[in-house]
Amino acid sequence: MSSTPAPARSPWPLGNTVACSKHKQAHGWGNAVPPAMAEVLGSALIETFTGKRLEPTA
Structure with missing residues (x-):
């Protein structure tokens, strides 16, 4: 985990x-x-x- 705030880790520019x-x-x-x-x-x-357990398919 990173302590960097999420907006700073975003690949998109702020704003x-x-x-x-x-x-x-x-x-x-x-x-x-x-x-x-x-x-x-x-x-x-x-x-x-549903409260029912599903079986994995793979």
Whole structure:
């Protein structure tokens, strides 16, 4: 873990703005999630809400 504040570690310049809607921004971040990580996160959410343990697929 780094003690550097998150904005200082960002690859984007401070004060950078995005010229698109919040929906498009969220969609862009969603596309950055690798499939294996999406499966783990999705499974964790399902297990949390249903209370049932899911079997790993791989």
